[in-house]
Amino acid sequence: MGWRYYRLQLLIITVDNPSPDLTNPVSIAVSEGEHTSGVSARVSALSPPYPSAQAGESAFGKHLGPSMAKLMTALGTNIQYGEREGARVRDAFTGKWFWDCHRNGSVFNLGHRNPTVLAAINDAMGQLEIGNLFLVSGYKALAAEKLLASTDGLLTGVVYTASGTEANECAIRAARGYTRRRKLVSVHGSYHGMSAMTIAAGDNSELCERYLLDTSDFRKVPYNDIDAMRAAVDRETACVLLEASPAQLGFPAPDPGYFDAVRKICDDNGAIFILDEVQTGLGGSGQFWLWQTQRVRPDIVTTAKGLGGGILPMQQC
Numbered sequence: 001m002g003w004r005y006y007r008l009q010l011l012i013i014t015v016d017n018p019s020p021d022l023t024n025p026v027s028i029a030v031s032e033g034e035h036t037s038g039v040s041a042r043v044s045a046l047s048p049p050y051p052s053a054q055a056g057e058s059a060f061g062k063h064l065g066p067s068m069a070k071l072m073t074a075l076g077t078n079i080q081y082g083e084r085e086g087a088r089v090r091d092a093f094t095g096k097w098f099w100d101c102h103r104n105g106s107v108f109n110l111g112h113r114n115p116t117v118l119a120a121i122n123d124a125m126g127q128l129e130i131g132n133l134f135l136v137s138g139y140k141a142l143a144a145e146k147l148l149a150s151t152d153g154l155l156t157g158v159v160y161t162a163s164g165t166e167a168n169e170c171a172i173r174a175a176r177g178y179t180r181r182r183k184l185v186s187v188h189g190s191y192h193g194m195s196a197m198t199i200a201a202g203d204n205s206e207l208c209e210r211y212l213l214d215t216s217d218f219r220k221v222p223y224n225d226i227d228a229m230r231a232a233v234d235r236e237t238a239c240v241l242l243e244a245s246p247a248q249l250g251f252p253a254p255d256p257g258y259f260d261a262v263r264k265i266c267d268d269n270g271a272i273f274i275l276d277e278v279q280t281g282l283g284g285s286g287q288f289w290l291w292q293t294q295r296v297r298p299d300i301v302t303t304a305k306g307l308g309g310g311i312l313p314m315q316q317c
């Protein structure tokens with residue numbers, strides 16, 4: 001409850017103050033006690049919530065787990081966002097500006113605090129809230145219509161989810177339910193999320209082992225290797241789940257004709273072709289969707305991250 005309130009507060013204040021000057025961060029507006037209770041918290045987005053980088057790191061380690069803070073320190077990327085505009089972010093404590101080439105895995109496809117996105121959200125918040133799952137929403141329909149138009153009419157329906165993980169989980173479930181088969185083929189180096197099924201579909205044997213996942217129905221083949229794909233897909237395969245360009249491999253380009261070949265292998269075996277465009281979609285690869293470079297029609301495309309415009313968590317499959 002307190003955490004949600006804090007997040008909401010941060011969002012609203014950021015919207016209302018488009019050009020915060022964080023050169024000299026002022027001290028925080030609430031004490032740590034009020035902040036963690038969340039009842040009367042008033043955290044200003046103009047100032048970092050902790051008075052120093054060390055205090056922020058130590059609170060992060062204490063409340064969210066120390067490993068990420070330690071890793072960032074070890075990698076030398078222990079930056080705490082302060083001011084952010086377009087493609088640049090500024091460290092809240094050192095004042096140093098950075099070009100954000102990382103994009104948080106495509107969350108910031110439209111840049112940080114894109115003014116058009118902020119204006120639309122600001123406008124919506126004057127009247128709208130999350131809505132009711134059981135009622136028709138013209139807003140959801142219109143957003144779906146626009147997304148589908150981006151596929152040149154090749155895809156015809158949308159399912160909204162809350163993360164890229166869930167989008168992929170939903171796509172795998174749909175493929176299994178439709179084909180009544182269990183087997184999934186994906187590529188080496190891929191990442192599809194952190195639910196049990198998406199971990200099993202991705203390439204991380206350590207996590208599969210740690211969480212005792214049953215991977216007997218999950219096969220992996222090298223990216224861009226059509227022969228290996230053909231050998232792995234058979235009439236027991238529910239789907240091929242292909243990360244359009246695996247980020248962990250350094251974003252290799254698909255060979256000309258690769259997506260088409262995978263499409264044909266799926267068709268020959270009655271399997272569903274799912275393309276994970278969580279990182280490459282929504283303009284992340286230059287085209288709106290990477291599959292459009294090969295004019296192929298996947299059965300399901302998953303997207304996430306950038307769909308929220310860098311402000312809201314919103315995904316779709």
Ligand SMILES: Cc1ncc(COP(=O)(O)O)c(C=O)c1O
Pocket residue numbers: 105163164165166168191192193194243247276277278279304305
């Ligand atoms: C290709 C790909 N698929 C799926 C996911 C999972 O998305 P999320 O973190 O929103 O669950 C990610 C996240 O980085 C991703 O890069």
